[in-house]
């Protein structure tokens with residue numbers, strides 16, 4: 117029985133409800149009156165339910181799809197402006213006891229190089245990341261109670277925050293580790309993490325169990341209910357995601373929105389971010405064996421529909437996607453991207469060569485340096501942002517959401533983006549990037565609506581040229 121407020125996975129992600137949603141979507145995919153009604157609701161910025169959004173996903177009427185794209189672009193501009201927040205993943209350990217069939221870290225893979233960073237190696241990795249200009253990391257580790265216990269993760273977070281190299285600092289550590297206990301989530305919260313991210317992989321229970329044949333991750337309910345435990349442990353920013361390609365994308369899309377609705381209904385705050393990874397080639401993983409792969413067109417449609425369905429939720433796209441795909445979906449609602457990522461353990465301080473036995477989790481499509489990514493974003497008139505202000509000002513969970521819903525966040529994000537970009541340009545950028553960036557900052561300062569905020573931002577940007585750092589609104 118579907119029950120959005122139930123704490124049981126099979127009730128808030130009810131298979132019956134998803135099947136009924138898909139049937140409803142099929143029955144109404146040409147129902148222009150209903151489609152117009154749904155788009156009109158989205159225009160009022162009220163978001164969409166999983167049923168409404170699923171009708172639009174099933175709809176193939178070109179003019180209606182164009183309306184969805186136009187609306188997604190508009191909402192992106194209104195809520196996020198033209199800033200794009202940058203981050204990098206940091207792989208701590210690829211020891212893993214699980215048997216996920218789509219990931220090369222699965223326990224049965226005996227030939228992949230297993231690595232776990234020591235604290236000294238973390239210092240090297242983080243120094244290399246700071247030297248690129250990164251301020252925000254997402255740490256990743258396989259599930260292994262012996263090699264990667266929570267104490268190890270906590271120690272790593274502590275080390276990362278403590279490294280101050282030249283003007284560098286990691287100001288926000290987001291965490292992507294296996295589902296765990298309320299007690300462990302509480303410890304992560306105390307370690308001052310930003311967002312806790314856990315991909316569902318697939319919401320389809322039977323497929324989930326087949327794709328995770330062994331290990332603790334096999335338990336669908338324990339995995340699916342993890343975000344409720346995280347919130348119970350005090351983490352109020354959580355990030356959802358599915359691995360598109362494993363199951364039918366329409367099923368996953370409905371499940372993803374149902375999960376968001378559940379968090380909002382139970383905890384009063386929806387997901388902070390949604391990630392949209394697609395399955396990629398890696399070591400012994402061939403994506404073509406998964407027959408639910410989605411085309412770039414469907415991928416773009418999903419991004420646009422997420423944007424209009426949950427307008428206040430950030431959307432993340434990684435270097436799994438090529439430059440061309442990233443260019444296509446950025447205007448449709450993506451608010452965060454990774455840049456210059458290494459998906460192997462220890463890959464920043466000592467990049468792996470082709471001859472090495474790779475320890476990467478997936479092949480990176482976008483191989484550019486951070487400077488190239490920053491330069492590319494600015495040439496498309498985006499403001500690359502290294503902002504971490506909200507979490508450090510305690511604007512998390514519902515406090516963040518209410519700011520966002522009132523569009524107040526634009527009064528913070530825009531100047532914060534410009535100030536952190538200025539830091540990047542001063543400390544890490546190439547001459548060409550610096551030149552483009554300085555001109556962009558000058559132009560964009562004019563766009564800060566509040567004169568007082570504009571004046572203070574100008575002063576801070578001047579102070580950054582004089583060597584001061586870490587200003588924020």
Ligand code: SF4
Nearest residue numbers: 212216219221222258
């Ligand atoms: S997806 Fe995560 S849990 Fe599964 S094998 Fe890979 S690292 Fe382990």
Ligand code: SF4
Nearest residue numbers: 503504505506528529
């Ligand atoms: S001000 Fe807050 S919401 Fe805006 S970019 Fe910074 S951290 Fe993100």
